[in-house]
Amino acid sequence: MYKAKTTETDRSVTAFIETVERPSIKEDAYRLLSIFEEATGLTAKMWGPSIIGFGSYHYKYESGHEGDSMLVGFSPRKAKISLYLYQALPEREELLSKLGKHTAGKGCVYINKVDDIDSDVLKDMITKSVDYLNKLYNN
Numbered sequence: 001m002y003k004a005k006t007t008e009t010d011r012s013v014t015a016f017i018e019t020v021e022r023p024s025i026k027e028d029a030y031r032l033l034s035i036f037e038e039a040t041g042l043t044a045k046m047w048g049p050s051i052i053g054f055g056s057y058h059y060k061y062e063s064g065h066e067g068d069s070m071l072v073g074f075s076p077r078k079a080k081i082s083l084y085l086y087q088a089l090p091e092r093e094e095l096l097s098k099l100g101k102h103t104a105g106k107g108c109v110y111i112n113k114v115d116d117i118d119s120d121v122l123k124d125m126i127t128k129s130v131d132y133l134n135k136l137y138n139n
Helices: 013-018 023-040 092-099 119-136
Strands: 044-047 051-060 066-076 081-084 108-111
Touching (some): 013 044, 013 051, 023 119, 051 081, 051 119, 066 119, 092 119
Antiparallel strands (some): 044 051, 051 066, 066 081, 081 108
């Protein structure tokens, strides 16, 4: 049976951020923590060893696979900061075009630093992701 690697933990978010080696990434992690908390109204939790997540939902696919995941989150990684937002959001491409300097992968949006992006657009993406997932999964 499949076991999700990224699950909510009791680890301290602040303690994790304090382990970030690069001062600029650590500062951005605290800035993102504020942005995500303001946009979601939720308390940050650690998901796995290095992802800071907000809220959760339970999913179940037609295949029978089910589990729990965070609604949105971020991870202050060494190379880039990963933003975890709902990738199938209908207005995703339009919002990404307004976000600022970033790259987008299949499931994540990557930024070098918070100053490269429009934080209001990020807040909008966070809010829309949370609303969409809550509606989709009846949270």
